[in-house]
Amino acid sequence: MSIGKYDFNEKSILKFEPQEHEIAIETKNLQVYYGNNHALFDGNLQFERYKITSLIGASGSGKSTYLRSLNRMNDNVARVDGQIMYRGLDVNTSKINVYEMRKHIGMVFQRPNPFSKSIRENITFALKEQGLKNKNKLNQIVEQSLRDAALWDEVKDDLDKSAWSLSGGQQQRLCIARTIAMKPDILLLDEPASALDPISTSKIEETLVELKKRYTIIIVTHNMQQASRISDFTAFFHLGHILEYDKTKHIFTMPKVTATNDYISGNFG
Amino acid sequence: MGTKLQNNIAITIIRVIAALVVLILVLLLGKILIAGVPHISWHFLTAPSQSFESGGGIGVQLFNSIYLLVLTLIISFPISLGAGIFLSEYAPKNFFTAVVRMSIEVLSSLPSVVVGLFGFLLFVVQFQMGFSILSGAVALTFFNLPLLTRNIEESLRAVPNLQREAGMALGLSKWRTVTKIILPEALPGIITGVVLGAGRVFGEAAALIYTAGQSATNIDFGNWNPFNSASPLNLLRPAETLAVHIWKINSEGVMPDAAAVSAGSSAVLIIAVLIFNLLARVLGNSLYRKLTATK
Amino acid sequence: MEDPIKSKIQSTSKETRQDILGRCLTYLCIGLIVAIVLSIFIFVASKGIATFTVNKASLWEFLTGKNWNPTVTDASGKPQLGALPMITGSFGVTILAVIFATPFAIGTALYMTEVSSKKGEKILQSVIELLVGIPSVVYGFIGLSVIVPFVRTHFGGSGYGILSGSFVLFVMVLPTVTSMTVDSLRAVPRYYKEASLALGATRWQTIYKVLLRSATSGILTAIIFGMARAFGEALAVQMVIGNAAIMPKGLLSSASTLTSVLTMGIGNTVMGTVGNNALWSLALILLLMSLIFNIVVRLIGRKGRMD
Ligand SMILES: Nc1ncnc2c1ncn2[C@@H]1O[C@H](COP(=O)(O)OP(=O)(O)O)[C@@H](O)[C@H]1O
Ligand SMILES: [Mg+2]
Numbered sequence: 001m002s003i004g005k006y007d008f009n010e011k012s013i014l015k016f017e018p019q020e021h022e023i024a025i026e027t028k029n030l031q032v033y034y035g036n037n038h039a040l041f042d043g044n045l046q047f048e049r050y051k052i053t054s055l056i057g058a059s060g061s062g063k064s065t066y067l068r069s070l071n072r073m074n075d076n077v078a079r080v081d082g083q084i085m086y087r088g089l090d091v092n093t094s095k096i097n098v099y100e101m102r103k104h105i106g107m108v109f110q111r112p113n114p115f116s117k118s119i120r121e122n123i124t125f126a127l128k129e130q131g132l133k134n135k136n137k138l139n140q141i142v143e144q145s146l147r148d149a150a151l152w153d154e155v156k157d158d159l160d161k162s163a164w165s166l167s168g169g170q171q172q173r174l175c176i177a178r179t180i181a182m183k184p185d186i187l188l189l190d191e192p193a194s195a196l197d198p199i200s201t202s203k204i205e206e207t208l209v210e211l212k213k214r215y216t217i218i219i220v221t222h223n224m225q226q227a228s229r230i231s232d233f234t235a236f237f238h239l240g241h242i243l244e245y246d247k248t249k250h251i252f253t254m255p256k257v258t259a260t261n262d263y264i265s266g267n268f269g
Numbered sequence: 270m271g272t273k274l275q276n277n278i279a280i281t282i283i284r285v286i287a288a289l290v291v292l293i294l295v296l297l298l299g300k301i302l303i304a305g306v307p308h309i310s311w312h313f314l315t316a317p318s319q320s321f322e323s324g325g326g327i328g329v330q331l332f333n334s335i336y337l338l339v340l341t342l343i344i345s346f347p348i349s350l351g352a353g354i355f356l357s358e359y360a361p362k363n364f365f366t367a368v369v370r371m372s373i374e375v376l377s378s379l380p381s382v383v384v385g386l387f388g389f390l391l392f393v394v395q396f397q398m399g400f401s402i403l404s405g406a407v408a409l410t411f412f413n414l415p416l417l418t419r420n421i422e423e424s425l426r427a428v429p430n431l432q433r434e435a436g437m438a439l440g441l442s443k444w445r446t447v448t449k450i451i452l453p454e455a456l457p458g459i460i461t462g463v464v465l466g467a468g469r470v471f472g473e474a475a476a477l478i479y480t481a482g483q484s485a486t487n488i489d490f491g492n493w494n495p496f497n498s499a500s501p502l503n504l505l506r507p508a509e510t511l512a513v514h515i516w517k518i519n520s521e522g523v524m525p526d527a528a529a530v531s532a533g534s535s536a537v538l539i540i541a542v543l544i545f546n547l548l549a550r551v552l553g554n555s556l557y558r559k560l561t562a563t564k
Numbered sequence: 565m566e567d568p569i570k571s572k573i574q575s576t577s578k579e580t581r582q583d584i585l586g587r588c589l590t591y592l593c594i595g596l597i598v599a600i601v602l603s604i605f606i607f608v609a610s611k612g613i614a615t616f617t618v619n620k621a622s623l624w625e626f627l628t629g630k631n632w633n634p635t636v637t638d639a640s641g642k643p644q645l646g647a648l649p650m651i652t653g654s655f656g657v658t659i660l661a662v663i664f665a666t667p668f669a670i671g672t673a674l675y676m677t678e679v680s681s682k683k684g685e686k687i688l689q690s691v692i693e694l695l696v697g698i699p700s701v702v703y704g705f706i707g708l709s710v711i712v713p714f715v716r717t718h719f720g721g722s723g724y725g726i727l728s729g730s731f732v733l734f735v736m737v738l739p740t741v742t743s744m745t746v747d748s749l750r751a752v753p754r755y756y757k758e759a760s761l762a763l764g765a766t767r768w769q770t771i772y773k774v775l776l777r778s779a780t781s782g783i784l785t786a787i788i789f790g791m792a793r794a795f796g797e798a799l800a801v802q803m804v805i806g807n808a809a810i811m812p813k814g815l816l817s818s819a820s821t822l823t824s825v826l827t828m829g830i831g832n833t834v835m836g837t838v839g840n841n842a843l844w845s846l847a848l849i850l851l852l853m854s855l856i857f858n859i860v861v862r863l864i865g866r867k868g869r870m871d
Contacts, residue, residue, distance in 0.1 A: 382826060
């Protein structure tokens with residue numbers, strides 16, 4: 001069987017040996033359906049801890065669908081079958097406390113979506129909801145997460161301004177800060193820089209490279225330079241199938257699959 | 270006849286119709302205000318009404334209208350809020366939701382006199398509460414619920430889904446996401462709707478004639494103990510509102526200055542409605558600006 | 565050592581409880597509304613049916629009888645419960661009001677969507693909002709002080725009657741029909757209009773052949789909503805129609821509607837008597853008519869989608 005003009009049996013998926021690598025999260029046979037539309041087939045990927053993994057592929061190839069399934073943002077939107085292994089548990093079951101899980105698997109979206117609250121409250125809101133009341137501690141987290149997101153210097157004097165008064169790039173970094181303030185284990189980002197100018201984009205890239213010392217990062221991007229610049233591993237998606245997964249440098253220098261090769265060399269169609 | 274000429278005639282007719290509609294409103298407002306405003310004075314707004322003599326005011330009725338409005342909002346807002354949140358955030362696509370939507374539609378199109386009669390049947394006849402402010406407020410609640418619910422649902426729906434995902438992705442419960450993030454962002458629309466609804470409630474009479482009643486008992490504005498039957502706050506006293514008062518004097522008023530009193534009352538009612546309309550806009554806009562503002 | 569995160573994601577938390585609470589609260593509110601609607605129907609229906617079950621009146625005579633005199637018994641010892649005068653009155657004012665209002669509503673809607681500048685549209689929008697906002701007793705008062713004398717001098721009679729009632733209702737339903745017509749005109753895809761204009765049709769031809777035709781089901785819905793509002797309006801009509809529960813002899817003689825007889829009568833009859841039950845039967849007719857208007861709107865909507 002073939003998909004488009006490519007053979008979907010021509011696949012090359014990297015597999016880690018758990019003894020040598022620490023695997024932060026892994027999917028086994030993940031299938032996603034929007035109604036009758038089977039949008040993701042056989043998602044089998046492992047993500048190594050403290051690495052950046054990019055998901056690349058054409059628009060509509062299922063990257064967001066896959067990413068959003070990892071922290072169950074697709075509940076109520078799509079049917080997700082298969083296993084998502086996290087800390088030895090399959091978290092794709094109804095027994096799992098999704099709220100608790102999402103605190104450890106954070107997500108940043110394609111379009112910046114800060115709350116209509118002040119910059120400070122955007123970060124402290126969820127922490128307060130969790131019961132953190134100590135003012136000093138909260139201020140400390142606000143500063144640290146804004147520094148981590150490379151936004152501190154720009155906003156430190158306006159923490160009580162509305163978040164909606166920031167520029168798009170600043171808003172997106174605020175969203176990153178808000179997510180890492182929760183001290184997640186894994187950070188999922190869905191094209192976080194697609195709507196931003198080059199300067200904001202490079203700031204966010206620097207931030208991510210800095211953050212991977214402490215977080216496992218999975219990022220969807222349609223920008224191949226970005227993938228090759230910042231990521232350690234890359235997965236290539238095509239029409240809902242994951243055709244190739246390998247170290248980024250292998251993917252971009254000697255891809256094993258025809259479709260990947262065509263995609264990264266721009267002969268895709 | 271040339272198509273060109275036909276076109277011009279038709280467009281002219283359309284313009285004339287629109288002008289006539291504006292004229293109707295201008296005449297209406299003009300008539301009410303010109304006939305009524307001269308009768309409005311501090312005495313008129315605060316004095317108790319007279320049944321057989323001239324010189325009566327509308328003080329008690331005005332107070333009753335405002336008190337009923339406040340009570341109605343206190344009862345109907347939380348219910349509509351819950352119902353609106355259900356419809357916009359929780360409603361599954363199933364038979365139950367279809368029944369709910371249909372019920373709300375039916376309730377919103379029921380004649381207000383039927384709603385009032387139901388209130389009469391339930392409170393005055395069944396519970397033997399007599400004509401009372403409380404019965405009136407509940408009847409007005411029935412009348413206000415569907416509009417308010419729909420308004421809240423629409424305002425919530427207008428908040429982008431991205432905001433819900435933002436909350437959910439931080440591990441917040443859906444309930445907290447809705448009440449603490451989505452609701453504040455929907456507030457400008459909700460407030461506009463509440464105030465417009467308040468204007469409607471303020472002028473409603475048919476639902477009140479047989480619930481809150483048609484008599485303005487003399488109340489003692491020095492007595493604010495709600496359990497005393499002479500207290501303005503007493504929930505179980507009958508309470509004629511301004512709108513009911515206008516109806517009453519026009520159908521059976523025998524005081525010599527009935528025409529003047531009803532003109533004055535109508536003008537007060539219209540001015541109140543105008544204020545509500547204006548307030549709805551101003552509040553909605555300023556709240557919206559506050560949301561997006563650089564504090 | 566047990567992984568703390570692992571055990572946390574396996575147990576319930578504050579969020580789980582919040583969501584259960586939220587779900588319960590919203591279901592409670594929505595359940596309350598459904599219960600209110602159901603009890604309105606049950607209460608009014610059970611009272612309204614009593615005329616026929618307890619007092620053994622004939623449904624047919626009720627709907628077609630021309631004499632309404634619940635307190636007086638006729639030769640056969642039965643009260644006269646003919647509701648036809650009120651039914652006629654209600655339909656009379658409703659239909660006339662809508663006949664007056666529809667051309668105005670369509671004209672105004674066309675002005676707002678097709679003819680005017682942005683500013684004119686804004687003005688008309690405010691006009692409509694204000695017309696909606698004016699309370700019905702104020703319409704009644706204006707009816708009484710302006711329309712009744714006007715009808716008396718220009719058409720004759722006492723001035724009270726179906727014609728005055730329809731004039732008042734005309735203004736009251738005008739904003740409803742107009743704003744819904746505006747919505748349905750706006751829903752017509754832009755390219756329909758552009759295609760027609762590009763083919764050389766004049767503005768009016770485009771309005772007439774394209775816009776109005778594609779918006780027909782929406783406009784019909786608007787008219788039905790207007791009828792529902794007119795049919796259910798009580799006080800404004802009651803103040804100008806004269807309130808004589810007799811078969812109307814024309815548009816200029818005193819008449820009555822279901823709502824007017826109800827508002828005048830409920831307070832003057834004793835609960836449980838035939839006279840009172842008969843009034844509840846009138847209320848039941850109002851309730852059923854409101855349901856019928858709803859169903860018609862749904863049918864039109866369904867048909868509109870199929871076209
Ligand atoms: N919410 C949704 N409802 C229905 N179909 C969807 C939804 N989101 C995505 N899809 C479908 O799933 C497929 C993959 O989409 P997506 O995961 O968004 O692709 P990508 O992120 O790679 O551009 C597309 O065919 C898209 O139409
Ligand atoms: Mg995507």
